[in-house]
Amino acid sequence: MATTASGNNIQAPIFPGSGEFLMNISIGTPAVPMSAILDTGSDLIWTQCMPCTNARTVASTCIAMETSPPLKGSWHKTLLLFEDSGSGPVSIPNIGFGCGVNNQGTGFGQGSGLVGLGRGPLSLVSQLGLGKFSYCLTSISENKTSNVLFGALADLNYSTSGASHRTPLVQNPFQPSFYYVSLEGITIGETLLPMPKSTMKLKEDGSGGMIIDSGTTLTYLQEEAFRALKMEFKSQMKLRVSESSDTIGLDLCFDLPTEDLSEIAVPKLKLHFEGMDLELPPENYMISDPSMGVVCLAMAASSRMSILGNIQQQNLLVLHDLEKETVSFIPTQCDQL
Template sequence: MALDSMHSSLKFTILSLALLHFLYKPTCSTSRRVLDQVNRTQMGFRVALKHVDHGSNYTMLERIQRGINRSKFRVQKLNAMVLVSDKSTYDVESKVHPGNGEFLMNVAIGTPPNPFSAIMDTGSDLIWTQCKPCDDCFDQSTPIFDPSKSSTFSKLSCSNDLCEALPTSTCQDDGCQYLYTYGDYSSTQGILATETFTFGSDSKSQKVSVPNMGFGCGVDNEGNGFNQGAGLIGLGRGPLSLVSQLDEPKFSYCLTSIDGSKTSTLLMGSLANPKALSSNSKATTIMTTPLIHNPSQPSFYYLNLQGISVGSTHLPIKKSTFSLSDDGTGGMIIDSGTTITYLESSAFDQVKKAFTSQMNLPLDDSGSGGLDLCFKMPKDTTSLEVPKFVFHFKEADLDLPSENYMIGDTNMGVLCLAMGKSSGMSIFGNVQQQNMMVVHDLANESLSFVPTQCDEL
């Protein structure tokens, strides 16, 4: 979608005095051993996702503020991981993963199946849940998994490829022992094993059971980063992740509005087809951009961001600002577990300058909005104009709906840009991904955005 200079601002109407809701429609558009035991026609399945604040009585701005607080350590760790230049130090630092997340998925483990809720995380790889007998486990809403009561539980040996893929492991008499540490100082420690996992538990999907999935059976789980659920499902690009173990090169997710009560959707395998999905989309155009591989951080999904436009102005950001350097620093990743988008500081400063000059509102410097750029809104506001915002990815200009970057609260009298600044790398967060089917195609090394009404899938 090329930027249309004739539409450098968007006009919208406030439908609620409690919360600004922007109604802008885009103007343009595990290894192979697992697959051997599962019919490929079954490998398309869907899983319902719930935001961690689903069902709570928070305004949109409050939800974003809570998400920023949850993401704080995650963003710090993501930046720290790519800023390490000394190789000996890097080897140590790379064993710490971003951690935490924003969306929960229901799965079941074992035979008979034991349901539990896990954090979906595209920024890490390991699949794990809490297991009995627990040395140290946090509270969870479902019973802790007991391997002794499952007929399909099996420990993995230290010579197994998945054990060797762990960042930290030791070999004990009873098999491969793992330690996985996250950026918020949470950790899980236990036995690497295989089990049958069952996916597709919502009313719109047939259940699919996948045998011999490698996972961490955590008996010592510390920290509060995961107490929303009972474990984590890693969707990164490494060999331990769900994507790699299924050997399915395609998955997608569609995130509903952060202020809504509807569930989001994760689609795996054959169901994650952007052409099929476009029939339920807001636009027929599918915006596809290449994925970049970073050998220094092989689990992350890097995008090639080439520029940004605010209103009709293509910002004079240096081309190198978002480039992935030879030493593995810089670049931009897309991440489901980070709430808002974080731009490299020099680029964010230009975005901030452009918005400040184009918005016909005074700046709010009270800090009440909890974001880097906020404006004061007059009382009894009925309409406002906000500049358009376009991310110019390679081969794809993503023209965001206004609700994906401007957040307002009339009770507080503020209107904020839902973005922040970072150093080391930029991060494309989940607020900017609302009502977009985000399709990861690893076979073609590409990522597609399909504007979609996600609560209607």
């Protein structure tokens, strides 16, 4: 029996997919279970609806929602059911969600839709009227679960002791739905990359800047910054640059002498945000593929905004405090949260 909640005291399990993280929800009455991608870079909650012209996989869920005449997309309000990992199922009435019948694109191998957690009015965060939420992403290569935490539960696991883990959120009037942060520099090993603080700063015309996106796999850096990072990595890694980078689809790969990444000397990577430094463990920026015999940098260049992707957010409690307009990155063993 599901209990009804306001959304201010909910936790829900999340688990890794194929480059994305998913949560199990149910929509409608009677409830139809589905897995949906957890996406801070999106506003909408949506799923595939009948007749599902381009359902991505056999495992994808198709919701039967009547629209007359049939529409390419439609908007509905219904009951949303969370598989709450604390006290059992929790239902929330009158949650708006979108229906798509002709869905195309990659990333939906396991998910039938999205749960948008962005700033926009149609996101789950906005519909629940939340002042804060947090999530903790387990290793994308392991089949372990963690939680997304809403409202009062969001910062229960946050400790204010020690070094600062908090940086201000930045508003972009041209892209108001995204969670922007100020990345001021990057250190590789002991070398601060030679670029001005303004390189990845949000511009007056709304271009540039960096957003936090749980729905994007890799981290993307502004082209000038990525060129500097790539050059410094090449100089500090004691491995031969692989010729297989184009085949794998990543920009910088090295020939792998061993299957164990821990045995490889990988230079430290530290991100300098406004008010805090975030040093990432190697598994948050290096991907090994023993079958191809390579280890690759899990970053790429962007001609537009920079994006902090989910690989870089593994085993961090990422706390969005929308009342204080801050985001915190707290190193956490997420499967034990």
